[in-house]
Amino acid sequence: MRIVLVEDNEALAKGISYRLQDLGHGVDHLARGDEAEPFLRQEAWDLLILDINLPGMDGLTLLRGLRGRDDERPVLILTAQSETEQRVKGLDAGADDYLVKPFEMDELVARVRAISRRSPRPIRRILSLGAVQLDCDARQVTIGADPVALPRREVSLLEKLLSAQGRSVSKQDILDHLYGTGSDVEEAAVEVHISRLRKRLKPHGLSIRVQRGIGYSLTDGERGAA
Numbered sequence: 001m002r003i004v005l006v007e008d009n010e011a012l013a014k015g016i017s018y019r020l021q022d023l024g025h026g027v028d029h030l031a032r033g034d035e036a037e038p039f040l041r042q043e044a045w046d047l048l049i050l051d052i053n054l055p056g057m058d059g060l061t062l063l064r065g066l067r068g069r070d071d072e073r074p075v076l077i078l079t080a081q082s083e084t085e086q087r088v089k090g091l092d093a094g095a096d097d098y099l100v101k102p103f104e105m106d107e108l109v110a111r112v113r114a115i116s117r118r119s120p121r122p123i124r125r126i127l128s129l130g131a132v133q134l135d136c137d138a139r140q141v142t143i144g145a146d147p148v149a150l151p152r153r154e155v156s157l158l159e160k161l162l163s164a165q166g167r168s169v170s171k172q173d174i175l176d177h178l179y180g181t182g183s184d185v186e187e188a189a190v191e192v193h194i195s196r197l198r199k200r201l202k203p204h205g206l207s208i209r210v211q212r213g214i215g216y217s218l219t220d221g222e223r224g225a226a
Helices: 010-022 033-042 059-068 084-093 105-118 152-163 171-179 188-204
Strands: 002-006 026-030 047-051 075-079 097-100 126-129 132-135 140-143 146-148 206-211 215-220
Touching (some): 002 010, 010 026, 026 033, 026 152, 047 059, 059 084, 084 097, 126 152, 132 152, 152 171, 152 215, 171 188
Parallel strands (some): 002 026, 002 047, 047 075, 075 097
Antiparallel strands (some): 132 140, 140 146
16 A cells, blocks of 8 residues: 655654565655645555644644545544544544554554455555556566466566556655655665666566656656666
8 A cells, every 4th residue: 555644743753664665665754744634635655644734734734634535534633642533533633543652563564464454445556557456455466377476576666657657756756755754865875776767668668767866757668777
């Protein structure tokens, strides 16, 4: 799944992102409600983990706006121990479940699994370009009719590029998607993953183009590869 995490506690956000990424999910982290609102409108995602107390725009306002435009994708809200009234308001606003801080990561993972199982809304997402197809839920890549085993971070990189639908994705955005926002991984790591994925895709007619200073994009065909 592609999971959006909106949480302003950097240490907690890193811990959640790393755990979910280790399970094969793509994670996009945002720290402010006013930044998350346009992101949730414009980007494709499957599940939202939403803190209530956020700078810029609080989580309840964000959630009400989401449901107000008939977006029924599942939402798990995060609340502090003393915020009973906020938890009730969150559920009334349309949250599927809540988790009280502090919590164990195993419980968070279990809640995510439970929401996914019981949601009547399909959250399975398939991305494709040319002969390459990615099942974002199963984290399975197929080329033609044949399944292809890719390392976990190359699957996440492919997901990021496919989701952009031909638009350029910056190196920093890729780094955040692969390792979590604020990670201390060098940008050179992105170039390594790009190089490896490019070699895997090239025989199947897909190219990863680079625009210096802008980012990377995935195209169907050899033209423009760098």
